[in-house]
Amino acid sequence: MDRRDFLRLSLAGSAMWLGAPFIGAAARETQEPRFLLQVVFPGGLDWSYLFDARPLEMTKRGLIQNYVNQEPAPWGPENGLKTWASPLTNPIRPYQNYFSIVNGVMMTPNFDGHLQNLNYLLAGNPFGGPFFISGLNLDKRPLDCVHTGGFGVDVPQLSDLGGTIPLDTKSVNALSAAIRSVPAIQSDDKLVGFWARRLSAIALEGPGVFSNGSRAMATALSKAPELMRLMKSVNPQLATGEDELGFLPVLAEFFRKGIAQTGLVVFSKLDTRIDVHAAEAAVKQPALYAEIAQKIASVFKFLRETPYDQGRSILDVTTVVITSEFGRTLRQVRRPIDFTGTDHNNLCNTVLIGGRGIRSGLVLGASDFQSPDETLSPAHLQIDAGKMKFIGRPFDFAASAIKEGYAPAAFSPRDYIGAASVINTVYEAFGVDRVKYWPVEKDGPAAPVLKGILKG
């Protein structure tokens, strides 16, 4: 610890109780409101029941399972790329101009496990790491991120979740009640001032583990008065029901009040219903996907209809990303097409992205194998010789368009839209320093941003 650090810490310790109540206000004064909501359906969604459907002809030819038995319909702008959407997406149609669809998104090409892909989705590494939200330029709000729903069967290995608080409807009410049950931490309270000074003093004692802990406590304590003050103003009646959707009003209130800037909503209770392989379970999927479509519609409806302030909705100020850890295969090997389940497809996923900073109503990217007679590229056959998976179509990032007629001879993840590009697009929307951008491959260059869906 050098002298400069020492001075910073000492001053921080003494200034803490003067400045703390104003931190949130300062952030709000200097920046336009911007929030992030990430919604995850864990288990591996079969996007062919949603926004990456295939004509029934492919089912008749034994290529892809389809228990809906209705032709999909085109989805997309009049003068732009379209995708095929299953009739199950009809409840989402009224909200189609609130978000864009990114199809053909590659997850980690080397692993097809839930955990590795969930790690990749949230940390950019199949073996886990810092949560990508920690890379955002966050305002100094009391909570960095509120996470509701827990995780499903696989819990991603995320570090640096210090500012992420797991809450559900029950505990947010309890938290609100607990905070109301004691006098607030006051910035001019001498006792609290002493507490803060001791934390700073111990933090200064060295580079030790315990000093680091004390420093983390000091930082947390500096935000505590603001958290208590703001939480007292949250209406505890907002949280309704046990479902993750019921938590959205709380999240909106947290955004409005300046308590948190990002939210992670995981529909974890659906995990074991989404992640089914056996045919017996797969035949029941249409009902499940109708339910999922309804939930997606509800998310957008809520965000659109809920005001942030007098002139703006929550959706106007919030970037929304909805996805799963990966998609699913077309069918299973050695099973009849009218009685087959699906397996994991880490090579193709779909991301719905909308809200603040995002151009809505578009379709960006596409998966291959759209018709029974399509000739798959040598690159596709290299990594999926059995033709069991979709993969993305090669993408021209500069032109924001599919590279028509380009069939790479060998597989390279750089030819495709990857999860890293999606995250970097969010980072771009948040003005994150480019050195933090995720690479396409380990030690490689940063994944290109999807400029085509960014506003401005």
Add this chain to the structure above:
Amino acid sequence: MAHLQIIGVLALALGLTACTRGPKAPFTLGETERASIEALQADPWAKERWLHKTASLLRYRQGLDAADDVEALKSQPPEAVVAALMRDARFGDATLDFALYFLGKRPNSLRDARGWYREQVLLIPQAVSAARETLRDGDFLQLLNFDQPYYGLPLRPIQGGEPAREKLFKDAVAHFDRLAAEVEAGMAAGDKNLTCKTAGEYMVHPAHILVDAGMTLVLYDHLMNSPEWFGEHHLYCVSSGTGPAPDLVRYRAIRPKFLKLIDALKTQLPANYAPTELAKLRALDSATMSHNGFYNQLTNRLWAKIDNSTTNYNRRRAAFFLKRFFCDDLTPVNVALPSAHVTGRHGSEPSCMACHYKLDPMAGFFKDVSHLGVFYGTASHHHVKFSDGPTQLHNRYVTEWRAPESAPRPWLVGYIRSMELENENTYGEALPDLFRIIQTAPEVKACLTRRVYEYALGEGRSVDASYLSYLERAFSEEAKVNSARAFKMLLTRIVLSGAFAHPNPDPNECYDYAPGVNPQARPPCQVAFIFEKNCASCHGPTAAKGGLRLTEWVATEGGARGFTHKKAGQQLPARESFTRILNRLTTSDPDARMPMGQSMPDPERVILVKWLEEQLKKGAP
């Protein structure tokens, strides 16, 4: 995450023990501990803090209390204090908590408000046995023995009290006999319909009555998953329907076991059994259990949640065993792909092979065990059921691990240390072989040592490899004499370490070294640690390929310190040596990139590169 956690291959495997010394005699303290003891004796407040910290650790969070004569403890030498604390029954809880930590299953607390051990604790019998044995200076290494009894909670109180319970026991036997007679009649007549009609009830109803009598659901599940009680009938009547008719002789052997189970349950009546003391915990007679002990571990207990799905093919179980027992976190990184491996079986990419070469053969140990832990047997008509729903014929499933005909063994199953040198590996076939390997492999003892260190000091800190090696060597030697005493000595050495006594240790500093090791003659702790772990097998005390010993830190020409690095018998200047090492760490040429043919986690490579660059920037001559 932790520097400590990423030591995939421990000092022993690297031959580091050759450069360190254990204690001069078993069960004695060495100069390392003596130095700590002197420091503690010289500072009364530090000793008081140490005393309290040690008591908290050895008494499972409880520390000193009113019953302790603190002044008397303070006047004793630290090693005597440790010995006294270990004689306390509460040390059993500390051992139990450590054992659970080692096995990766840690509850928030060991006991409930009544002081009873929680069921989730009792369901991990290795941990309970290890703690019980430690208290009586027995065999702490029961921790590695999977053939264990079941320690249960008292039977649940029921309405009507003990008379009602006694009646239910009688009803269960009567019901059993009535149904068994019907099944037997069906079997004797070769009437499958009759056999199967009653078999369903026969399997379930008597067990239900035992649950009504207060038996835990854990035991109920156990009965339902047992092959004798349920398995053969299930195959014959329900599952594939293609199993052979159950054998009458084996069938009749179930009854005495059932009666024995009831007798065992009666030893756990609430009036005479309160599981508050380790020594008084009662185990059910393992003869009453339908499986042998190994498979009991895989049914309702410790490993129940380690599923086998069609996407993990037992690899999740394998990863768990590698991590918990071998301290191998399977961090995959740059690794050379040898030509003579099972390319294409599970993973053929080099980055995948870095893990799969050991992960897949380890997964093979579980090939005959269902996702619920039930032993399939080897009959071809058995189906493997996966936790994600699908089934597959067992005999087809196991081909994943069948070796080519030219191979010297029928299965590609084992604990794999080297891709190239088969004689370094330990092969096996089925789960009991894995359990035997766990009990004998030196890596497991080394892992245990490391976990004790982490348990006492926390994860995520650097530790000098020579010191860990010293602890491990002492523990292994002493365990040959008495493993409980060896465990106690290991803990004693650790609580008498400099790192434990330090109030605010820097995670990147080393505070302890093996006897005879001079810290001044080593590069920074973290750097030395990484070099020793990844490089010392070729550039260490026993080998100096290219004239380089990364375990020796010497003064070079011009005064700068560097590694022993000789060309044509002449020590290279530090700058040139550092430059050469840096180049070999950063080159993308697979024939030159170090460590050759071995994996090295990227974060560790980055630390080495940064450090070498700093040395060069400093202007080493």
Add this chain to the structure above:
Amino acid sequence: MRTLVLFVSLILPLRIQAADVCSLYRGYAEVDQIIQARVFNSSYSFRIADRLGSEELSKLLGHYVTHTTESQFQNGLPNPTNTVLWYIGLSKLAQELSAICAPRPPQELVRSLNPIFLHAANAMCAWPAQASKTAQERLWLAVMGYEAPRAELEAWRGFFNQGEEAQAFERTPATEMLAKHLALIFLNPHFLLRK
């Protein structure tokens, strides 16, 4: 505004990075057990969850969860929520315990306390008399034990006896002072963080 900007820039370097190895909160179960052992006797079962009014909230203080294969300690990294929750739970406890200095201390409370703690805390009821000042160290040791260095005890004692508020404290009732003494022990990182 300048003060504010200065403050924000001062706080920034305090953020704990992912790579830092950092002491975590001990978690609700361990702190429950420590308080049980040092403050109460076996006739009473202490649970911080009761002070928070919620089992779920106590998990935000740090707890082990077992997912699929093994246990992980979660929510232990200090953050504003768990820090506020420790403050709520432990300041309530300090307040409850201070009732032993009330003119008619609740007998149920007195009976539930362990003798070492009760003895030290009772002596504090003489505040501001000298007897209470000499009992401060006993109170500290009864609750904190020797987990903190002596300097920490001295700083705590100095705050009450020599700090800028010392004169005001002299006029503060013993009940309130006991609560303050206890709260500052409970909230000390040496009490709450793992070593």
